[in-house]
Amino acid sequence: MTEKKISVYRFMSAGCNGCDVQILECLVPRYKLGELGVEVVFTPEEANVLAVTGGINVKGKEELKKAYEKLKPPKLVVAIGNCAITKEIFDKGYPMVGPPDQIVPVNFYVPGCPPRPQAIVSAIAKALGVTLEEKEDYWGTPEGFRGKHEFDSEKCIGCGACAQVCSSDAIEILENGEKRIIKVDYGHCSFCGFCQDECPTQAIKLTREYHLLTDNRKITHVTNEVEMFKCNVCGTYYAPSRQIDWAVERITEKVSIYREYSVNLKKAMEICPNCRREIDNIRKAKKLLAQLSSKAQTRYN
């Protein structure tokens, strides 16, 4: 089909071998790797493409350098799987010195844990500039497949539960005053789906998208922004406004006794924890609430 010939040499250090098995599965006729003019070779001297899997540990580092030097031009390096992109779940492991792009230049990244053989094949095809025909039974993913994340910005309350349960620290909560940014790095994700299970509002979802090939490590993330709320007393941003509404709603829903006080409850929630701690008696609390309601009235008048 194509005249370009690429020979791949596979290098693995400090991964779980899941990706290596996926590469082995690519050799099956179903995936048409041969049609693209791709072969898997046994020594780095014969290869012009290096497929790196795993996060590289102390012992693998020198071997990776050696393998890279022996490579024939054009010396392409493809990082396959999330370990080879960010070390994934082994990020904080003491013998880890990777990811590979710290040691050798990496041209392409194929995120996934492990990436499907289809993703690897289409990544190679893309690198070669070939388009493959897409058949549903071959390229399609089944219902419930755990792929790239998607936020429902209407539903997300910015509570950060997803970051708490994340098994590989792939979800970051960044705050810049007015906005709270929830950043999911799918190049770091282990696709366990705990975030999806734990989200109180079903705002985060793992979609069926798996073609995630990129040549830029910095764009492998999905973000969502939520508005922060300013404390009514001291004026500092302390929680997302949607989370406050959600909490008030939940409390009044679960504890019937609070239903008639929901307005005051909301007012109390609109004070940051630091200011709330300064209230030491009922009289002070009442005074503060009265102050706030008059303040609100003047604001709206």
Add this chain to the structure above:
Amino acid sequence: MPEIVQIGPYRPQLVEPERFELLVENGKIIDVNIELGYVHRGIEKLFTTKTYMQNLALAERICGICSGVHTLCYAQTAESVMNVNVPERAKYLRCIYMELERLHSHYLWFGVLAHSLHEHDVFLRIMGEREQVQDLLEYLTGNRMNYLINTIGGVRRDITPQKAEKIRKVLKNMNELSNYLLSLLGENGTFTKKTRGVGILPKEKALNLGAVGPTLRGSGIKSDVRKDDPYAAYGELDFEIVTEKDGDAWAKSLVRARETLESIKIIEQALDNLPDGEIAVKPGEPLEKEEVGRAEAPRGELVYYIRSNGTNIPERVKVRTPSFMNDFTLIEMLRGDTLQNARTIIESIDPCFACTDRVTVVDAKTGKKRRVELK
């Protein structure tokens, strides 16, 4: 003059990196030195930095091939730390998922064996048919590998009658594949010629070296955690422990081929007798205690040890994987055999270095070194 021949660490014929130094004289292997550590990731330390739930994902990534049984063994041990009773339905579902994993792991091993024996057509047929199991696992769990199906307190996804129908359909095809494998191992079979009498592990040696799984059963010892210490629903299902008495690479292959048929039998039974009810219960607080749990991975007995201090982060987790035990039998099997057979012998224990490399054994020998390609 004996010379040192290195195999590895980076040879694509081995799925994973590991260095073997063979001391060879006149084509015979005199001594063997195994060097591990290329896949060491500091997992046991990482276990003590994550919560019990997060550790499920970590346990799974010890090994990508037998990932399911790692989560099962970890979850079972954590369940005894938390005093959780798993619902009956979850126990049966666990059996189904784990036996599907055993099927794909054994077929993969046969694929790699065919690859290393230069039987390319056989390799393509086995791997091609095996795709059905992989697709099925993806359909059932949401990922081809690292499926994270077991959780503390049960399983995460149910099997509906529609899914069960699909499983049965795949099993029918797999039955054919297993029979094909048996025919390869029969008289005048392709595998038989190349594996008969290679890398013999006598019964006593297998016991003394602490071999586990198919490596041990290939030497004629009846040992299987599923029967010896039944977990999940294995106590209620009818199956046999497969043993062969020859102890060579052929016997080990035959054990695996016959085990795939047993696995198919187990899955069919579990599907027929699937009880109704919940698939998971909410785990409670971890108690202050220590627990040991074991399970039968495709490669043999897997042991987990957890010490809890009552917090949501375990204080110590120790894992003993089957390949770590089987690695040492290699020294015995390689000694006295020829260099040509070395690769088949190494392959015969189904080594999984990702499993083993949590413990580093470093020992280097000085002397003349030469790299050879065993093709």
